């Protein structure tokens with residue numbers, strides 16, 4: 001059995017370098033713990049398989065920000081009547097809009113609202129820029145060009161230079177967290193975000209690639225060396241033994257029924273800066289679960305370093321409150 005500390009990695013390099021399919025593959029493979037199968041050419045086949053199996057939440061692990069210039073305001077109003085929940089739209093000036101979301105948002109638009117001019121124009125551009133993510137949705141006659149609408153993708157640099165009001169709504173951050181199962185259970189209650197989690201149904205912790213053992217997160221509640229810590233260690237050790245015994249005759253999804261909240265898990269969280277502000281305010285508060293607060297207090301300075309104008313005030317308020 002292994003006892004480890006909670007940790008996080010902010011994954012922003014793929015975004016900054018415009019590697020959207022690669023970022024999606026990196027996240028998707030966390031579910032199956034098959035990161036060792038990533039190669040320079042593996043993103044395309046991986047994403048095709050994901051689409052074929054209908055595991056489309058994997059396609060939420062990236063952000064696309066477009067600028068749309070329309071011929072008339074009524075074109076955009078028709079779009080507003082049907083705008084999906086997870087699509088962000090801001091008016092920049094008359095007939096000029098920012099439209100953003102993850103690839104799944106744009107796939108749902110292309111599938112369900114292809115009669116709209118804005119959707120036709122955006123889908124045409126996206127199927128040209130990211131064929132692996134959008135080519136299966138191209139109508140048999142192709143996307144008809146919309147001469148009256150101009151769409152372009154914003155570069156990562158342009159996104160980062162947006163005024164703060166737009167930056168927090170259109171810029172996202174992706175974080176890879178290694179925490180216990182109680183923390184992930186609480187995290188996924190935040191509904192305006194996307195998640196992918198290591199699957200205890202598929203991961204067989206008895207295998208050599210997991211070291212043949214179960215990993216647990218060190219509890220922040222008990223001091224190492226104390227009687228309580230020893231009780232916790234004994235419980236984890238006994239649980240691991242039963243789990244490994246069950247694996248001899250049962251599937252991982254059956255054996256996992258004995259695994260406790262302290263079990264280590266990995267989760268990818270992808271959300272707009274605005275939603276992260278909400279999460280961090282709630283989860284760094286003294287009222288939050290100490291295990292959750294522990295990792296969020298570690299995350300906050302890193303976010304504040306990257307986006308001081310956005311997360312600096314939350315960090316400063318917290319410091320004042322202490």
Ligand SMILES: Cc1cc2nc3c(=O)[nH]c(=O)nc-3n(C[C@H](O)[C@H](O)[C@H](O)COP(=O)(O)OP(=O)(O)OC[C@H]3O[C@@H](n4cnc5c(N)ncnc54)[C@H](O)[C@@H]3O)c2cc1C
Nearest residue numbers: 186189190191192193275278279282283285286287288289
């Ligand atoms: C200290 C603490 C104690 C808690 N205790 C419990 C508990 O005992 N039991 C329990 O079940 N949960 C508990 N929770 C979880 C809590 O109830 C929320 O589910 C969780 O914090 C997610 O946050 P949220 O609902 O503000 O918003 P998110 O899901 O992060 O959404 C962000 C915002 O979007 C809006 N929004 C999103 N979805 C909807 C919707 N469907 N309708 C209307 N507005 C929406 C709201 O304005 C919301 O603030 C606790 C959380 C904390 C921080």
